[in-house]
Amino acid sequence: xxxxxxxxxxxxxxxVFVSSTMGYGFGAEARVTFLKQYxxxxxxxxxxxxxxxxxxxxxxxxxxxxxxxxxxxxKIRNGEMPPAAADKPNAELLSKVLSQLRRDLLSANHKQYQxxxxxxxxxxxKTEYRYTIQDLLYIDIDVTNHLPxxxxxxxxxxxxxxxxxxxxxxQGLMRSADDALQEALDKGxxxxxxxxxxxxxxxxxxxxxxxxxxxxxxxxIYRRIxxxxxxxxxxxxxxxxxxxxxxxxxxxxxxITIDASAYQSEVPLTLKLINKGLNGGxxxxxxxxxxxxxxKPLSVVAFLRPGDSFYPTYAMEDxxxxxxxxxxMKYGDMDYQGKGIHIRSIRIDGPLSxxxxxxxxxxxxxxxxxxxxxxxxxxxxxxxKLQSTIEHHVEDSLRRFCARAFRRPVGKEELxxxxxxxxxxxxxxxxxxxxxxxxxxAILSSPQFLIFxxxxxxxxxxxxxNRLSYFLWRSMPDSELFQLAKxxxxxxxxxxxxxxxxxxxxxxxxxxxxxxxxxWLMLNxxxxxxxxxxxxxxxxxxxxxxxxxxxxxxxxxxxQRNLSAVNFIDSDFTFANRRLAQHYDLPNLKGQQMxxxxxxxxxxxxxxxxxxxxxxxxxxxxSTSPVVRGNFVLTNFYGTPAPSPPPSVGSVEPDIRGKTTxxxxxxxxxxxxxCNACHRKIDPPGxxxxxxxxxxxxxxxxxxxxxxxxxxxxxxxxxxxxxxxxKFASFTEFKQLMLADKDIIIGNYIMKLLEFSTGSEIQFADxxxxxxxxxxxxxxxxxxxxxxxxxxLSDIFRTK
Numbered sequence: 001x002x003x004x005x006x007x008x009x010x011x012x013x014x015x016v017f018v019s020s021t022m023g024y025g026f027g028a029e030a031r032v033t034f035l036k037q038y039x040x041x042x043x044x045x046x047x048x049x050x051x052x053x054x055x056x057x058x059x060x061x062x063x064x065x066x067x068x069x070x071x072x073x074x075k076i077r078n079g080e081m082p083p084a085a086a087d088k089p090n091a092e093l094l095s096k097v098l099s100q101l102r103r104d105l106l107s108a109n110h111k112q113y114q115x116x117x118x119x120x121x122x123x124x125x126k127t128e129y130r131y132t133i134q135d136l137l138y139i140d141i142d143v144t145n146h147l148p149x150x151x152x153x154x155x156x157x158x159x160x161x162x163x164x165x166x167x168x169x170x171q172g173l174m175r176s177a178d179d180a181l182q183e184a185l186d187k188g189x190x191x192x193x194x195x196x197x198x199x200x201x202x203x204x205x206x207x208x209x210x211x212x213x214x215x216x217x218x219x220x221i222y223r224r225i226x227x228x229x230x231x232x233x234x235x236x237x238x239x240x241x242x243x244x245x246x247x248x249x250x251x252x253x254x255x256i257t258i259d260a261s262a263y264q265s266e267v268p269l270t271l272k273l274i275n276k277g278l279n280g281g282x283x284x285x286x287x288x289x290x291x292x293x294x295x296k297p298l299s300v301v302a303f304l305r306p307g308d309s310f311y312p313t314y315a316m317e318d319x320x321x322x323x324x325x326x327x328x329m330k331y332g333d334m335d336y337q338g339k340g341i342h343i344r345s346i347r348i349d350g351p352l353s354x355x356x357x358x359x360x361x362x363x364x365x366x367x368x369x370x371x372x373x374x375x376x377x378x379x380x381x382x383x384x385k386l387q388s389t390i391e392h393h394v395e396d397s398l399r400r401f402c403a404r405a406f407r408r409p410v411g412k413e414e415l416x417x418x419x420x421x422x423x424x425x426x427x428x429x430x431x432x433x434x435x436x437x438x439x440x441x442a443i444l445s446s447p448q449f450l451i452f453x454x455x456x457x458x459x460x461x462x463x464x465x466n467r468l469s470y471f472l473w474r475s476m477p478d479s480e481l482f483q484l485a486k487x488x489x490x491x492x493x494x495x496x497x498x499x500x501x502x503x504x505x506x507x508x509x510x511x512x513x514x515x516x517x518x519x520w521l522m523l524n525x526x527x528x529x530x531x532x533x534x535x536x537x538x539x540x541x542x543x544x545x546x547x548x549x550x551x552x553x554x555x556x557x558x559x560q561r562n563l564s565a566v567n568f569i570d571s572d573f574t575f576a577n578r579r580l581a582q583h584y585d586l587p588n589l590k591g592q593q594m595x596x597x598x599x600x601x602x603x604x605x606x607x608x609x610x611x612x613x614x615x616x617x618x619x620x621x622x623s624t625s626p627v628v629r630g631n632f633v634l635t636n637f638y639g640t641p642a643p644s645p646p647p648s649v650g651s652v653e654p655d656i657r658g659k660t661t662x663x664x665x666x667x668x669x670x671x672x673x674x675c676n677a678c679h680r681k682i683d684p685p686g687x688x689x690x691x692x693x694x695x696x697x698x699x700x701x702x703x704x705x706x707x708x709x710x711x712x713x714x715x716x717x718x719x720x721x722x723x724x725x726x727k728f729a730s731f732t733e734f735k736q737l738m739l740a741d742k743d744i745i746i747g748n749y750i751m752k753l754l755e756f757s758t759g760s761e762i763q764f765a766d767x768x769x770x771x772x773x774x775x776x777x778x779x780x781x782x783x784x785x786x787x788x789x790x791x792x793l794s795d796i797f798r799t800k
Contacts, residue, residue, distance in 0.1 A: 131473070190379045366400050369384070459800060543695075
């Protein structure tokens, strides 16, 4: 339905340039004639097109010029240039030029592969560094807060060509290494942080302070019953864990058990469990519907860090019973007949890993014995007993650590350079763990750790293990992958197939799902804006908690069941809980747990584009733009992003007075010839998505704020016509047109996976193999897990 985006490039005039170097007999006079006749009117310094012919080069060794030549080839091959109204050379000449241009482009591309490989040198991304440090040192904390975020490049952060490594990065890396080693070596020798803790609600100083106070002073919103209390409103200051003397001593997984029931209610009520960190930011740990009758206590397992403080509260979906918040403000909780949540007890157990000392202390100190010594003074409770000389332990520990950190065998000289860094500490009589810190810090800041070690040509077994592991786990290989690399078996196709299935089934496979979806569908920007609460009062913390989970579970389900990627476009199922089902106007669900649900035949939902996570990400919190959403579809589904508008063209803004729809504004915009060329492609998918508001709610009218009023007057028109002349009257009909384009859309998805997994954009020389991968995937109905296998088995994936 939607073809490759046209760019304003020279076609015939550049064919003349090609011919002049390829022996087609075009002399200088002929070139000038062609230039004047076909090119200069549109592609000179005085025009607003993307290419200025007077400055364009013809050197295939220049990456920028090479890319333009590829676009020229595509426009000629697709018949998009010369323009329909322009004079055209005969078909024979065009065929000859295309054939020669293709050969020259392939030759130049393969020459580059032989010298540097297809993948530029690339480093660990911030996400990859986080997971690698955790897996390498056997720790749970995230130490990447010292590192700058990845630079936005319009593509994946794995793309080597767009990555940077500055002095700021290096300073952050060294600070991160210090934090990680302190967590692994120092804190691992301290007294066990495991604790079993129970709130003393009855004797809580925090609650005693609020007892008897008015609403304005934090009282009158709860009722004490026995050893517990009932919360009548959404509040964060009554039951925070730090105010009840629970402190997280060590980062890890903790089990929080809450015995609660709905109070003065005939239906279950929603409880939120929210965590606040040192920076004050909130994080939803759990949302649950609490039953009317006391049942099995709610049990939540969550990751907590030192400084975290969590609290349970009532979500207050319905606060009208008994007068609601107005009654509480005036009269307090006495005689209040409204709904609330009765919390009887709160218990915390953790960290749940009761292995102590932890793996970090025992695995990193190779050959040493770690034993408890209660006579030690200070926080350290365990001592390290050497079984040989400290020099021997240092060398053994660094040999194992280097091999895992560099993700390959380490030579004697390379190892010795790090062992030597420990000698000053050894000479001063420092402990084994102290002696290891300097060399380990150097290892974690070294190019061997940060940069992927690959050479042009076929990847060796260790490089292949790295590429596979960082693709599907975003981290270093595990012992099984290392062993397969060592034996050479990983190069076998059947072994690779087995590893893909194993790795996707592993819990670490969720890292890939979240990172890839976050970048491909821009879901890592889902919290970049906060919806206007006056306009979209339906949006709350409970709903926000479901959005990303729906998309992650949806993609995970497709991978696990090996279902067709056609479901990306449209599906008859999704994942939802009671809150999201309400938002989507689906049949009532019970409970806040996310589950697989079938969609009614008349539902507009189904596929990624109808998910509220995508719809919120592509809006600004107040209004929607067909331009933004349309270009999102073109870029992320069709792989045909629109070029930037000429500098003289202004942006398109909605009418905040509510008098004109965005469609009417865009209609006037398209009357400008330079705008219409792109907007005729951008606007149709954007119009179809106007059926959804900034929080992903299906709508028939626009909701706007005019002064102090909230109005829903202007009618949404989700109809449109594609550049090919296909008409649609609704978003549902537009999805049918997308289904007709499934080969293009899924082909683009396959290319995105290849780029994400290898660290390089698709090159001209890759096109034939990409087409073969797509063709093989199509035979099997584009099954999602099989596509991953095809990618891993490809030459593109298995070569530098």
